[in-house]
Amino acid sequence: MHTILPFFLAMIAAIVLLNMWATKLKIAYPILLVVFGLLVSFVPGLPAVKINPDLIFFIFLPPLLFEASWSISFKEMKKWWRIIGSFAFLVVFFTALSVAVVSNYFIPGFTIALGFLLGGIVSPPDAVSSGAIMKFVKIPKTTSAILEGESLLNDASSLIIFRFALIAVGTGQFVWQEASLNFLWMIIGGAGLGLLLAWIFVQVHKRLPTDASSDIALTLIEPYLMYWLAEQFHSSGVLAVVCGGLYMSSKRMIFLSSTSRIRGYSVWESFVFILNGIVFLIIGLELPEIVGGLRSEGIPLPTAINYGVLVTGILIAARIISSYAAMLATIIFRPGVAPRASSNRRRLMMPIILGWTGMRGVVSLAAALAIPISLHGAPFPNRNLILFITFVVILLTLLVQGLTLPYLIRFGHVFDDFIDDEKEELVRQEIKTKLKQHVYHFLKDKHENELQSHAGIERMLKHWEEKNKASDTEWMNEKTKLIFLEMLESQRQFLSELNKDISINEEIIRHQLYQLDLEEERLRMI
Structure with a gap:
């Protein structure tokens, strides 16, 4: 404990300092955190960073999703629900399917089930990374709302794919009828339980003599309760937190006082910032252990890097193709809301920009680390390779897409007609x-x-x-x-x-x- 505590405090201090440096350099702070974690991981004598796979989802996801659901505009989500829904579900499934097919064909030892497992892990873009990058460029409110809404829902869809793929890997079979019923229960049960618990929490805040401190304390434990209870009923804890958070956000003026809202905003902003920072640092700190696992399995490091680059290319291509498909469908079926631009060049560039926003981060890392170490008493097949590919995907999308996206938007003049x-x-x-x-x-x-x-x-x-x-x-x-x-x-x-x-x-x-x-x-x- 005396060894870990100073290291943990040093991590928080590093997160704060790197965030200030990133703001000065005008780049997204997750990029610096990942690179810094990678560099620090090579320092001898530091304690190894290990997280229990069973706890990774429960520790990080509920508060991050809860805070995101409070920040997003539900009105904008309703306005653009078609494109948000298509990117959050259809595009995620198409991306996971693409990764599954390619990995099954090119990566030795990968079955379709393992490919879908990898696809479910790396398919959801990261809202934190996108939001941090968007601070330094001006984009239309429409595009921002679509990206925020997508990032809130695609976590649920990708983790549902991850869960079913994990079952298929463990059992060696996949029963479509049973999977369909389970899928419906995960969605309906997760959303229903989240809304029910959110209503109960609202009543608790309204009827009990709470003050600002107790209100804030309750909001800190509420997402964990939503997630835990939904998981106990074998439904989607992610959807429970998202739906519950959206409901409570819409009622914030009713059950929270002005003092609770003001102080709660500051507390949650700091809490989520630290959580995100720790996760991005862990991404870098975990690399030596992952590489050691690859060596123990006899997988050459250059080969594993090539697999990671291949999967990253598939992810980017699948998202850009989906963006063009979404734009074409909008022009055909809903021309009234289709984006307008002064030239065909700018219109054609917009899906590329939307496709280029697919940086990966917190959810992908959490899902990869949540893969069990063993399966039926034997090591989980290709776990270390999946972890390494996930790391490469996160690193490449953050560095390549994250560093080039602001320049692509700024110098491409894509949104000049839309910003007013x-x-x-x-x-x-x-x-x-x-x-x-x-x-x-x-x-x-x-x-x-x-x-x-x-x-x-x-x-x-x-x-x-x-x-x-x-x-x-x-x-x-x-x-x-x-x-x-x-x-x-x-x-x-x-x-x-x-x-x-x-x-x-x-x-x-x-x-x-x-x-x-x-x-x-x-x-x-x-």
Whole structure:
């Protein structure tokens, strides 16, 4: 313990420092973390990093998926559900099938079942890597929403493939009828259990006298409970966490106070950042042990690298082909929502960009490490080779695609026709104007009698009518504070109704709601 603890603390410090360095260099921090972990792994005397395969999913996936489901815009997911669904399920299956066929043909000892196992591991793109890279380039909100929605659901579909392939490898057979029923139960049971538990958690937050600290503590254990219970019923724990997280996210204004939302945002942001950083460091630190396993099995390192490069090429090609197929289907069946560009060159470049965003990361590593070490008392077939191929795929997609994607977007001018900062700023200003008008009419209509009898309320009305930015709380008392709080709640309801307009970006609405939470906290401190 005294050996591991300093090493663990050093890992967290390294994550923070590398993130700052990555921001300065304007590259995605997962890239630096993987490379740093790889370099550190060659330092003699460091403790070996080993994680129990049975715990890897349970430790990392639930909180990462839960936080992602709170961050995504459910409204945008509904708007683009067709393309998100096709990429999250059809494209993942097509990618896994491609990897299975190619690995069965080119890699000695690989059956179709092992190929599907490898395909299920490496098929889901990583949301963290894509999001970290997208910070340094401007892309349309539509593309961002599609990538976020896809990354939230493709984890579930790929892990379902992984689970069935693992069963096929273990039993040596695959019964389609039984698999189909199990597949339906995993989806329906996982989603249903997640929604049921989320509803129960919402009621707990609402009915118990919780404060900000207890609210945050509960949200930290809730994704683990969702995942664990769903897995106990042999359904998809991933879908349970995703569906439950989406439901609770949509109800956050109801069961969480402004204090809980503000503090919880900071806690979750730091927690998920550390988890992601640890996983990406582990990717690099695990390599020496994986290479040692290859040598013990008599597999030459150059041969294993070639297999990894081959699988990476298949993944990139399958995603680009799928992107073109999706664009063609959209043009044929839904031309009204098809992307428009000023030239055919830019239109044809868009699927390449979408295909080039398929960096792999946390989920692929977690799935690979979750492969059991032994099977029926014997070593699991080709486990070390699968781990090494997964490592090569993660490393190549992060370095090659991750480093070139910003330049491909920036210098290819692909999204120049779609990015409109002026339009978004106009929407922000319009919402602010509507909020001011709403507050003014709220005070006039609901507190007209009190306007004549209380100098503080008169001043409040004058403040909003004249849009005076000065702050003066000398006249504030409990009565005016209650009216202020009531006014803030009225603004939240107004924004919630405004958010039903599909043309308004939900990110703008959430920003305004966050500002209202900050204002409420300031009032409560007076």
